[in-house]
Amino acid sequence: MHILDHYTGTRHDRPRRREEDVFVEKARQHDEAAIRAIIQRYNQTIFRMVRAIVQSDAEAEDVVQEAYVRAFSNLESFRGDAAFGTWLIRIALNEALGRKRQRRETDLSALETSPSVDVMMEAFGMGHSPVNPESDAARAEIRALIETALDTLPEVFRIVFVMRDVEGFDIAETAALLELNPNTVKTRLFRARAMLREALSARVSPYFGDLFPFDGARCADMADRVLARL
Incomplete structure (x- = not known):
């Protein structure tokens, strides 16, 4: 529909x-x-x-x-x-x-x-995660992160992004509601997505070094298992 x-x-x-x-x-x-x-x-x-x-x-x-x-x-x-x-x-x-x-x-x-100062939940692989306290907390953190990043966008880009990528209105409908040229909508959406990616990257990249931790007891356990097989 x-x-x-x-x-x-x-x-x-x-x-x-x-x-x-x-x-x-x-x-x-x-x-x-x-x-x-x-x-x-x-x-x-x-x-x-x-x-x-x-x-x-x-x-x-x-x-x-x-x-x-x-x-x-x-x-x-x-x-x-x-x-x-x-x-x-x-x-x-x-x-x-x-x-x-x-x-x-x-x-x-x-x-x-x-x-x-629930869009990009799918982009983070959180769209259909099981309902439990841990996943709820993670979704809330991601949502807050996205909302904060979205709030940094200038208004003219922010409203186009919400209408197109959050609410799903097409180019013609967005242009009609905002009284804009369709090409202007396309341009603003492109720039909004780029700015949002940049804003998210700036907030997330400091944590890349903490991804997939494999240290402490897990690391020691791996050494024990390898030595046992040897």
Whole structure:
């Protein structure tokens, strides 16, 4: 299934689109179950996109919440020219970008008056590891490492990376949502991947010398076994 078929019910997924139309119509009538269903359908996608912009879990939650409030309070403005999911995502992106812009302006103002920062889990071979405390801890460490590295990317590259490699939107969809030229999306994705690899390498390479340790008791045991065979 195409990614926007999944999230917005467009293209060939007509039954899902019709189901979503029903939810939207019920939401217009303040139906709580319909509103909950819409929120649950889009929560993760919107959070990830917003988080890529504001770089804070707490602020991303605030932005997502505000975006939902704005959307459900103004459903009469949704005319169906675009898919509902596209309309909703744009509201969230605009809210996130507005927050970021406002924060930047506030920081500049303060400076003038002052006296004086689960994608690449597969790449690390952690995508389908058994559930146990050790693997959970390792996944958490890797996730934190990736998130920290991703946060170092400039915003224009970070949001494209999240939309393409984390959420799976294709080039055309990403370009449409961000109002960019498709070639610009390709270029930014290429640079984002390169910068992320570089950032991860800088954080991981100091630990390469500790990989596959074979010393201490294990080393001594090997010597004992070799000597025993000899």
